[in-house]
Structure formats: C-alpha cells, structure tokens
Amino acid sequence: EAQVTQNPRYLITVTGKKLTVTCSQNMNHEYMSWYRQDPGLGLRQIYYSMNVEVTDKGDVPEGYKVSRKEKRNFPLILESPSPNQTSLYFCASSEWQGSNQPQHFGDGTRLSIL
Amino acid sequence: AQTVTQSQPEMSVQEAETVTLSCTYDTSESDYYLFWYKQPPSRQMILVIRQEAYKQQNATENRFSVNFQKAAKSFSLKISDSQLGDAAMYFCAYRSAGGNKLVFGAGTILRVKS
Numbered sequence: 001e002a003q004v005t006q007n008p009r010y011l012i013t014v015t016g017k018k019l020t021v022t023c024s025q026n027m028n029h030e031y032m033s034w035y036r037q038d039p040g041l042g043l044r045q046i047y048y049s050m051n052v053e054v055t056d057k058g059d060v061p062e063g064y065k066v067s068r069k070e071k072r073n074f075p076l077i078l079e080s081p082s083p084n085q086t087s088l089y090f091c092a093s094s095e096w097q098g099s100n101q102p103q104h105f106g107d108g109t110r111l112s113i114l
Numbered sequence: 115a116q117t118v119t120q121s122q123p124e125m126s127v128q129e130a131e132t133v134t135l136s137c138t139y140d141t142s143e144s145d146y147y148l149f150w151y152k153q154p155p156s157r158q159m160i161l162v163i164r165q166e167a168y169k170q171q172n173a174t175e176n177r178f179s180v181n182f183q184k185a186a187k188s189f190s191l192k193i194s195d196s197q198l199g200d201a202a203m204y205f206c207a208y209r210s211a212g213g214n215k216l217v218f219g220a221g222t223i224l225r226v227k228s
Contacts, residue, residue, distance in 0.1 A: 031214045033214065033215070035216075035218075040123075040220050041220060042118070042120075042205055042218035042219050042220045042221055043205070043207075043216070043218040044218070045215050045216070048214065048215065058215065088157065090159060092159075092216075094214055097212075097213065097214050098211065098212045098213065098214065099214070100147070100166075100211075102149065102161050102164060103214070103216065105158070105159035107156075107157065107158055108157040108158070108159075110157075
C-alpha cells in the first residue's frame with residue numbers, strides 16, 4: 001500500500017529537548033515536504049526536498065532542520081524546541097517537482113512543547 | 115507570492131441539503147492547480163477534488179463539484195446531498211504548475227446537522 005508514515009503521532013516534551021519527527025514514503029517519490037498546521041493559518045510549508053541531498057527552506061523554516069540522506073526518508077529535527085513550535089505537523093511526498101499528480105500526506109504528528 | 119483566502123471560518127448544513135464553500139486566490143501565474151482537501155477529526159488530509167487551471171470545465175467527483183472562475187480567481191466547492199460523514203475542516207489549496215508547494219487557505223469547518 002502506498003503511504004507516507006510519520007512517527008510519532010503524538011509527542012509532549014519540554015523546551016530545549018531535541019526531538020526528531022521521522023517521515024518515510026514507500027512510493028519512490030523524489031519530492032518531500034514538511035508543513036505545520038496552526039488554527040486560522042492553514043498549513044504552511046517548513047522545508048522541502050527535491051531529491052536526495054537537495055533541501056530548501058519553505059515559508060516558516062526558523063527553528064527547524066531537515067536532512068535527506070535517503071530517498072525514502074525526510075526527518076524533521078527540532079534542535080531546541082520552543083512553545084511556539086507546538087503545532088500539528090504533516091509530511092507529504094509527490095513523484096517529482098512539477099508532477100501533476102497530487103501529494104500524498106502522512107497522518108500528522110501532534111507536538112506539544114511545554 | 116500566492117495567497118489563498120477562505121472567508122467562511124464555519125458553515126452549517128442540514129443533512130441531504132447542499133452547501134457551498136468559498137475560496138479565492140491571488141496569483142500572477144496562468145498555469146496552476148487548485149485543490150480542496152478534507153480533514154476529518156482523524157486529522158488525515160484527504161484530497162476531495164482538484165482542478166487544472168487550463169481546463170475550462172469544472173471538476174466533479176460524485177457529490178462534490180467546483181465552480182472555477184479563473185478571471186475572478188474564485189474556486190468554490192459545492193457539496194450536494196450532504197451526509198454526516200462530510201463534517202470536517204475543508205482546506206482550499208493552490209499549487210503552481212511547475213512547483214510542488216501547496217499554499218493553503220485557513221480552512222472552513224463544516225458542520226452537518228441531522
């Protein structure tokens with residue numbers, strides 16, 4: 001089954017404690033992306049990757065890091081989380097940059113930073 | 115930069131009736147895609163319908179149809195014969211033809227009354 005898998009689904013942690021949200025896709029997609037969802041703001045792109053070792057900032061990259069060492073994985077790293085990063089996070093993938101196929105979304109990760 | 119506006123934070127509809135959700139967008143591009151996503155309480159992002167800007171014909175998917183007005187930059191979603199399972203947050207989204215970043219509206223909560 002084609003899917004994007006995020007882990008964990010929920011996480012409550014404290015300010016400053018480094019955390020990683022993993023994202024993995026099994027569709028051999030080149031393009032992967034992270035979004036955060038906040039009330040009244042919809043989803044906003046954090047970072048994206050067009051292929052292995054190619055990453056770039058989205059609209060709200062501050063406080064986040066990503067890496068793309070393998071095609072299937074695109075982890076989101078919060079080196080020193082702060083309460084303003086409390087949000088719902090989505091990973092998404094698509095075939096390649098500009099593909100006319102819609103993106104596949106993971107099921108979301110609810111992060112609470114205390 | 116492209117923007118997407120959903121002016122209705124909440125809407126209600128009686129079961130079996132029809133409801134229309136509004137969406138406007140701003141872009142200087144001529145080739146792009148528009149989407150409606152449904153987010154039920156499970157938080158999944160479910161693609162409801164999509165429209166290619168170069169197509170004049172409005173997209174339809176069973177009970178869901180759109181009214182795409184390219185000159186007015188308007189993209190409304192009509193849900194016919196509303197069902198209890200249609201209750202969710204609905205997001206309108208824009209994507210450039212050559213890119214992959216989705217630009218989302220703030221969302222509209224749809225409540226369905228029995």
